[in-house]
Amino acid sequence: MTTRPAPVILWFRRDLRLADNPALNHAAETGRPILPVYIHDMGPGVRRPGAASLWWLDKSLRALDDSLKARGSRLILRSGDSEGELRRLIDETGADAVFMNRLFDPDAFARDADIAHALKEDGVEVKGWNGSLLCRPGGVMTGSGGPYKVFTPFMKALLAKAEAPPHTLGPREIDTPTSVKSEAVDDWSLHPDKPDWSGGFDWTPGEAGASEALSDFLSKGLKTYSVGRDRPGEPGSSRLSPHLHWGELHPWRVVEQVRKAASDGRVPAAEADKFVAELGWRDFSTQLLHHFPRMTDTAFRPEYDAMPWLTDIKGFNAWKKGLTGYPIVDAGMRQLWTTGWMHNRVRMIVASFLVKDLLIDWRKGEAWFWDTLVDADLGNNVQNWQWIAGSSADASPYFRVFNPTTQGAKFDAKGQYVRRWVPEIAALPDKWIHAPWTAPAEVLRDAGIGLGRDYPKPIVDHGEARDRALDALKVVTRSRQPDDDSDRD
Ligand SMILES: Cc1cc2nc3c(=O)[nH]c(=O)nc-3n(C[C@H](O)[C@H](O)[C@H](O)COP(=O)(O)OP(=O)(O)OC[C@H]3O[C@@H](n4cnc5c(N)ncnc54)[C@H](O)[C@@H]3O)c2cc1C
Incomplete structure (x- = not known):
């Protein structure tokens, strides 16, 4: 036997x-x-x-x-x-x-x-x-043997050293003993029910859904990715983040297919390179957190833990509900709640608004994103929140404060994104769609909008809030000079 x-x-x-x-x-x-x-x-x-x-x-x-x-x-x-x-x-x-x-x-x-x-x-x-990563943490280190703290040299070293593993489909047959008991996923109550707010989640989780999302992106968004990725009203990015987080496809497969699209002449090489660089932020964030584990709860740059954060419950609730009176912020927060995802450009705008305009601790925003994002990822979420707060390793300086009005006008010039998610102001002409409070009374009347009734007045004045944030920053450091709007790139 x-x-x-x-x-x-x-x-x-x-x-x-x-x-x-x-x-x-x-x-x-x-x-x-x-x-x-x-x-x-x-x-x-x-x-x-x-x-x-x-x-x-x-x-x-x-x-x-x-x-x-x-x-x-x-x-x-x-x-x-x-x-x-x-x-x-x-x-x-x-x-x-x-x-x-x-x-x-x-x-x-x-x-x-x-x-x-x-x-x-x-x-x-x-x-x-x-x-799960292009390169395991520790796989590329600086010349002195430490972890990289700046993205560009990290990515350069990664691309020079890391190699794509061969593509495999897995065994055709998998021999699994039949006698072993399993629980039922239905009994785990993973689907929200009190209340079930997931009606607007338009996703296909799983390996097949991930492949489909990648194919879709290769044939549409990738061609114009470098510009399209910043247009929240258009489908310009891959929406691969939750699939990547759950490991439904290997990041090297994504890189290979993106590069193949470029070598076949289907997309410009520069677009493929830009996409691979963005994907690299995922590795960068994860390796940073891996080497600096305290980053989940404390500022990477410890002096930022002295920030005099406010306990503004009303402001925090208005932010969460998308009722700040700043249309691009509100559109983002409503997209998040409805679909479980938010466009990257808008994530930056809403995060800056929370941390700087409302002076609310980045950890509160990180926790809300953690609960509501389908792609919530510890490394990416913590690193990006600290990037916005100015406290991460390779961060946007704190004195750069995103202006929600000019960001809206620049990246959602025709207001498609705002009209989709903030329908109560959809009838406003483009000129005022990102700043309804500046519209003349007759324009608001013609659009059927009563500010403070149908849509909130701004909960803070951005100019004053910016000055307050820069004042608060003095507690942290006096060595930097105020600057204007920020763009990540
Ligand atoms: C405050 C804040 C919080 C964030 N929290 C998360 C999070 O919890 N989970 C998450 O996956 N991303 C997070 N991001 C990064 C980024 O917003 C998302 O990865 C991106 O919007 C996902 O959409 P996409 O797949 O269409 O991106 P694409 O532009 O198509 O990029 C492709 C992939 O590259 C990676 N990537 C792109 N940009 C970044 C970035 N800045 N940092 C890390 N990886 C990136 C993602 O895996 C993404 O799926 C956050 C950004 C900010 C500003």
Whole structure:
């Protein structure tokens, strides 16, 4: 009688795909049965996903299960403490190996290291790979051996050193023992219900949805990406962020396809390069957080923790609800709430408004984004919020204050974006769409708008708020001079 070899546990986390999945490929190479498992661990230690992320997870797990079933396998679902559930599965099945793609967020990384250490002590083989970044943190370091703190040299070094792994589709058949019990995703209540505000989430989570989004972008937005990515009223960016966050496609596949579009002459090379550079911010943010884990809660530049933030509950609520009286800010916050996503240019504008015009701590904004974004990602969210606050490593200086009116006029000149998300002022002519309070009384009357009745008057005067922010900054540093509007590039 032949005994079945001990299975390998394939621990899925934020790598919810079968193609280009190093842990899956290595598990398949062992020739042993594979136990694909996802553990829903909402315990302390690692930041829990926000509500919009859980919405995504719900759908992505179902899609992954379908893909596994098509290969003769299935996704085993367990909930509870990660180490405890892995041990339970090991006891139940006799598995003696755990393969995973690494998470690089500091808390998850530390937890996984503890789990690996403990399991190895008990004779279990534990192995991890990079399946989510162009280059694992630490893969490129400065000449003096430290982590990069400035984006441009980081990206240059990354592109010079890191190599795309070969494209793989994963095994055609996956042998998974049928006797192992799984929980049901329905029982996890990941989809919001009190209230269910996800009616406007127009996304297709999962590997197939990610491929579709990439194809769509290659044939449309990429051609004019460098300009289009800054036009919130047009579909100019890839919208790949939630797919990338959940690991539904490998970033190197994205880079390869984008570069191929350029080498085939379908898009200008400069557009492809610009896109790859933006994608690099994802690696940059993650490696920064990995090397400086305190960044999740404290300013990268510690002097910024002395900022005299205000507790402005009314202002914070107006910001969250999209009722600040600044149309581009309100449009962004409503897009976020309705769709679980916000355009990058507008993320910068609304973040600057919160941190500078309202003088509210960036951590409050980061937490709101964390709960409401389908692409909420610790490295990207924390790094970008600190970038806006001026406290990150390679940050926009604090004295650069985004002017919501001129930003709106520049990047949403015809007001398409604002009209879509702030319909109560849609009838205003373009000239006043980004500053309704400056419109003459008869223009407002003709457009049927009563300011303060149909749409709020600005909750702060931007000029005064800017001066107040710069005053507050004096607490932090007296060495910099005030400047005007900021553009990231
Ligand atoms: C305050 C603030 C908070 C943010 N929070 C997040 C977050 O939680 N999760 C997140 O994925 N992005 C975050 N971003 C970055 C950026 O806004 C989004 O990645 C982008 O809007 C996603 O849309 P896209 O996929 O169409 O981007 P594209 O322009 O098509 O870019 C392609 C990919 O590159 C990466 N990327 C692009 N810009 C950035 C950037 N500035 N930083 C890091 N990666 C980038 C993303 O993975 C993105 O999907 C934040 C930006 C700001 C200003």
